[in-house]
Amino acid sequence: MNLNNQVAIVTGGGQGLGQQIALRLAQEGSTLIIADINEKGSWETAEMIAKRGNGKAKVIPTDITYENQVAELIKGTLEIGNRIDILVNNSGIMGPVKNIEDIFLEEWEATMKVNLRGMFLCCKHAIPVMKKQEKGSIINIASITGKRPLTQRTPYATTKMGVIGLTRTLAAEVGKWKIRVNAICPGALIGRRIDLVIEGIMKYSGKSREQVIAERTEAAALKTFVDPKYVASVVAFLCSEEAAMITGQDINVCAGTVMY
């Protein structure tokens, strides 16, 4: 996939999935803007890109929940090549893991703020630039929890279902400027978060790591967690010319855990 000379913003690019996406887009030739509250991680991502010798990266520390910071992010991005070809809205938080009656209003609002308000603000400020260019690809990272219920996670599930609504509506609104908007719905990803969950279950259940993994991947047709590199490769594809006719879609990368 050729993404040479594309300018790409990745929110939450300082760790986890966002880092993998940034590395992959850089590998395909894009210049990366890493926008994250995790400044240390962002510099690590930028360093990794520099060391690999393909693509360039700039760190613009950003809290996506503040409109003035998002406006600064866009301004700082335009300084590079006066364009924004790709926006990957990846930043997200888990929110509380509780029954609904135990969730504090602040926890509900914090989840909405990062997962939806932040995404809205990034789209709002990037779209005018993309309209002028008559070109752009926006990828919103949702979740399979945007497709099916996940008990004790009402705020998270609500936001991820909202991400799909935002994606479809925005795709319909901006298609005539040749701006494409798609969502990706990852399944449980290999990484720090799932390791903590597995260790927690092993401790209270006395089960082996293999048993816990087998149970947690039972619902996946491929019986595995998802390596984030496969989410990153779908992002790269969706941003490429090869995907020119794909917009308004929510694409599962979940080892077959959901199939709709």
Ligand SMILES: NC(=O)c1ccc[n+]([C@@H]2O[C@H](COP(=O)([O-])OP(=O)(O)OC[C@H]3O[C@@H](n4cnc5c(N)ncnc54)[C@H](O)[C@@H]3O)[C@@H](O)[C@H]2O)c1
């Ligand atoms: N980990 C999984 O199993 C999984 C599964 C499905 C979907 N997802 C989604 O993928 C995305 C990335 O998940 P991850 O597992 O890499 O999570 P992560 O916690 O490792 O990374 C999230 C990133 O978002 C950043 N972030 C948080 N609040 C922010 C803010 N206000 N402004 C800017 N950046 C902010 C964090 O600093 C971090 O770098 C999220 O949207 C998540 O919901 C993850």
